[in-house]
Amino acid sequence: MKSKKIWIALVILIMMLLVPLGKVSASNDGYLQKVKDKGTLVVGTSADYPPYEFTVKQSGKTSYVGLDIEIAKKFAKDLGVKLEIKNMNFDSLLVALETHKVDAVISGMNPTPERQKSVDFSNVYYRGQQYMLINKKDAALYKNIHSFKNKTIGAQTGSLQYDLVKKQMKNNQVKGLAKLNDLVIALESGKVNAVAMEEATAKAFAQNNSSLKVINPEFNVNSSQTGSAMAFPKGATSLVKAADKTIAEIQKKNLINKQYIPLAGKYMTNNSKKNSMWNYWTYFAKGIEYTLIITVVSVFFGFILGVILALLRLSKNKLGKAVAVAYIEFVRGTPLMVQVMFVYFGVGAVIQSLPALLAGIIAVSLNSAAYVAEVIRSGIESIPTGQTEAARSLGLSQSLTYRYVVIPQALKNIWPALGNEFITLIKESSIVSIIGVGDLMYQMQLVQSATYKGVIPIFITMVIYFVMTFGLSKVLGYFEGRMKHA
Amino acid sequence: MPNMIEIKNLEKSFGDNQVLKNITEVVKKGQVICVIGPSGSGKSTFLRCLNVLEQPSAGQIIFEGQDLTNISEIELNKLRERMGMVFQSFNLFPNMNVIDNVKLAPLKVKKTMEKEAIQKAGQLLEQVGLADKAEQFPLSLSGGQQQRVAIARALAMNPEVMLFDEPTSALDPEMVGEVLKVMQDLAESGMTMIVVTHEMGFAKKVADQIWFMDEGYIQEKGTPSEFFANPKTSRAKEFLSKIL
Ligand SMILES: Nc1ncnc2c1ncn2[C@@H]1O[C@H](COP(=O)(O)OP(=O)(O)OP(=O)(O)O)[C@@H](O)[C@H]1O
Numbered sequence: 148m149k150s151k152k153i154w155i156a157l158v159i160l161i162m163m164l165l166v167p168l169g170k171v172s173a174s175n176d177g178y179l180q181k182v183k184d185k186g187t188l189v190v191g192t193s194a195d196y197p198p199y200e201f202t203v204k205q206s207g208k209t210s211y212v213g214l215d216i217e218i219a220k221k222f223a224k225d226l227g228v229k230l231e232i233k234n235m236n237f238d239s240l241l242v243a244l245e246t247h248k249v250d251a252v253i254s255g256m257n258p259t260p261e262r263q264k265s266v267d268f269s270n271v272y273y274r275g276q277q278y279m280l281i282n283k284k285d286a287a288l289y290k291n292i293h294s295f296k297n298k299t300i301g302a303q304t305g306s307l308q309y310d311l312v313k314k315q316m317k318n319n320q321v322k323g324l325a326k327l328n329d330l331v332i333a334l335e336s337g338k339v340n341a342v343a344m345e346e347a348t349a350k351a352f353a354q355n356n357s358s359l360k361v362i363n364p365e366f367n368v369n370s371s372q373t374g375s376a377m378a379f380p381k382g383a384t385s386l387v388k389a390a391d392k393t394i395a396e397i398q399k400k401n402l403i404n405k406q407y408i409p410l411a412g413k414y415m416t417n418n419s420k421k422n423s424m425w426n427y428w429t430y431f432a433k434g435i436e437y438t439l440i441i442t443v444v445s446v447f448f449g450f451i452l453g454v455i456l457a458l459l460r461l462s463k464n465k466l467g468k469a470v471a472v473a474y475i476e477f478v479r480g481t482p483l484m485v486q487v488m489f490v491y492f493g494v495g496a497v498i499q500s501l502p503a504l505l506a507g508i509i510a511v512s513l514n515s516a517a518y519v520a521e522v523i524r525s526g527i528e529s530i531p532t533g534q535t536e537a538a539r540s541l542g543l544s545q546s547l548t549y550r551y552v553v554i555p556q557a558l559k560n561i562w563p564a565l566g567n568e569f570i571t572l573i574k575e576s577s578i579v580s581i582i583g584v585g586d587l588m589y590q591m592q593l594v595q596s597a598t599y600k601g602v603i604p605i606f607i608t609m610v611i612y613f614v615m616t617f618g619l620s621k622v623l624g625y626f627e628g629r630m631k632h633a
Numbered sequence: 634m635p636n637m638i639e640i641k642n643l644e645k646s647f648g649d650n651q652v653l654k655n656i657t658e659v660v661k662k663g664q665v666i667c668v669i670g671p672s673g674s675g676k677s678t679f680l681r682c683l684n685v686l687e688q689p690s691a692g693q694i695i696f697e698g699q700d701l702t703n704i705s706e707i708e709l710n711k712l713r714e715r716m717g718m719v720f721q722s723f724n725l726f727p728n729m730n731v732i733d734n735v736k737l738a739p740l741k742v743k744k745t746m747e748k749e750a751i752q753k754a755g756q757l758l759e760q761v762g763l764a765d766k767a768e769q770f771p772l773s774l775s776g777g778q779q780q781r782v783a784i785a786r787a788l789a790m791n792p793e794v795m796l797f798d799e800p801t802s803a804l805d806p807e808m809v810g811e812v813l814k815v816m817q818d819l820a821e822s823g824m825t826m827i828v829v830t831h832e833m834g835f836a837k838k839v840a841d842q843i844w845f846m847d848e849g850y851i852q853e854k855g856t857p858s859e860f861f862a863n864p865k866t867s868r869a870k871e872f873l874s875k876i877l
């Protein structure tokens with residue numbers, strides 16, 4: 148009986164969440180006009196792919212640079228609008244396009260037939276070859292794709308290289324990671340034997356890291372699969388046409404080879420000259436700030452919503468109870484990472500202007516509420532019924548009883564568990580980095596790509612997380628001690 | 634004397650277990666009634682039905698003309714203000730000090746002014762002999778002191794009737810006297826009281842009527858002198874022979 152109600156409530160809940168998504172795909176071409184009306188072109192990219200796109204620190208601020216960024220700038224200028232860059236995982240780019248988080252994607256992306264099914268591409272603006280990065284000490288072993296047997300080859304998940312390795316190097320394993328930096332760390336530490344990547348990028352890595360070397364492994368590449376193009380939502384013909392016009396001009400003037408790549412190269416050498424961690428403390432500071440903002444705001448709203456859910460769950464109202472139980476079970480039964488992506492891409496498809504930071508905070512708050520609700524419920528249930536009966540016998544209503552008798556005592560009991568939830572959130576909130584929120588984890592990745600150093604930023608980040616959680620647990624411990632004496 | 638509480642055909646079951654079986658009695662204003670009987674006979678359940686902490690399964694509880702079994706939650710809260718209750722395990726609020734325990738209900742339910750509530754609470758603590766403990770927290774007091782605070786707390790709402798459920802059963806023997814003394818004073822001041830107790834000395838001295846309860850019925854009732862000297866039912870005889 149009871150479990151049937153829970154199921155019904157669960158299904159209703161899911162349907163409520165899914166129904167609005169149906170509206171998304173209604174797209175008739177007003178794309179160009181829309182961009183002009185907004186006055187900004189929002190371009191998605193995965194900025195860990197030098198020389199195409201990467202980050203540099205200019206007078207204390209992070210900015211996105213690279214040949215793709217130059218093209219995007221020119222495109223925006225030709226349209227007469229401002230340019231806004233959104234940095235996210237390569238995997239998420241097409242989803243961001245389909246859900247209209249961005250107007251265009253430029254990220255060294257190959258216009259493969261698979262991708263063409265879901266988005267429209269401009270003409271190819273640059274065609275590089277498919278290379279491999281290996282450790283210099285292995286240079287004698289690996290010459291081309293046939294020198295590898297039972298080896299592990301790294302490639303960016305969802306990339307053309309990943310497919311090539313999978314299809315043309317069948318007696319090897321493919322290791323897919325989202326970030327090129329992580330792949331290069333894997334290469335340096337021997338987790339993978341080579342990393343397949345695009346020519347210019349591979350050369351950039353080798354140029355900045357003397358233990359690495361590039362080879363041309365001679366993949367059998369169909370020319371329609373190579374080359375980079377800009378991606379647009381399916382049916383955005385007006386934008387595609389405008390992009391092709393910009394690209395034609397760029398090619399006529401040979402801007403990519405004459406201006407954009409040399410500029411990117413300059414940024415890269417600058418980056419590698421000052422890749423001491425000290426130069427990047429502002430990144431970490433910014434990351435700490437975001438992580439704390441996300442955590443504190445989420446703790447606050449998670450707590451309020453958690454109290455409401457706990458009271459609903461304990462209430463006599465059967466529907467309210469079923470909804471609360473369904474919510475709590477559902478949230479606790481799905482990973483936070485999926486919830487974050489769902490809020491950003493799913494809910495964000497309906498409310499298009501939903502910023503990543505807000506989406507992250509919403510997802511983390513909603514998640515935390517479920518856990519807090521259970522903590523509060525157990526706290527409330529731990530208060531002896533005699534307390535409630537004494538209050539009710541004095542004429543206190545149910546709500547006065549909760550407010551003055553039950554909740555204050557429950558809070559005192561659950562304070563340590565709530566503190567734990569706070570500490571957990573500092574750590575768990577790192578997941579919002581996947582949608583491009585600038586928290587500590589995300590900044591770490593920026594520092595990695597800017598410095599070409601893999602492990603040191605991870606170590607520093609780890610220490611910072613520890614200092615934050617340890618410090619907080621000391622502070623909470625102090626207040627816990629004081630509450631005991633009260 | 635006018636009727637204060639009329640109990641009509643009261644029944645209470647927990648699942649298949651019928652604990653109270655058709656009880657019809659009257660409590661008059663100013664009466665002190667001691668309810669005695671073996672463990673598990675339904676005394677606590679009976680008392681808790683009177684202020685509807687337990688919802689009766691059948692029958693009526695008519696308090697000053699109003700049927701408590703058939704009114705809204707809000708009206709019920711109002712009527713509970715007029716019936717004080719004291720529990721075996723005190724049930725003081727451990728998160729508040731003594732005086733806050735006493736003035737909570739007047740402040741939040743009756744919306745009494747703070748100053749007036751403090752004054753009244755102080756008076757009541759004086760009455761139960763604990764004026765010097767006002768700022769202490771309940772858990773730092775002895776059982777006897779806690780129970781006297783609980784009585785003061787119930788009295789703070791100016792109730793017309795006081796319900797006591799074995800108020801001295803959880804106390805060490807040397808503390809029983811101080812609580813019974815407070816209750817006796819209260820009875821002498823004219824308070825209507827219904828007291829579930831195993832303290833036969835108190836019952837003999839203070840009660841106007843003894844109700845003997847067994848197996849969900851009030852088997853026998855009478856004045857203390859009648860009942861204790863000359864119980865009529867064999868169950869009452871058996872019960873008395875065990876405890877005296
Ligand atoms: N909330 C409840 N749920 C189920 N059964 C209950 C509940 N409260 C009381 N009972 C049952 O009702 C019966 C009478 O209990 P009650 O507490 O009224 O007895 P009592 O006369 O007060 O006993 P004692 O002298 O031990 O306090 C017992 O069998 C008890 O198990």
Ligand SMILES: [Mg+2]
Nearest residue numbers: 676677678799
């Ligand atoms: Mg009892």
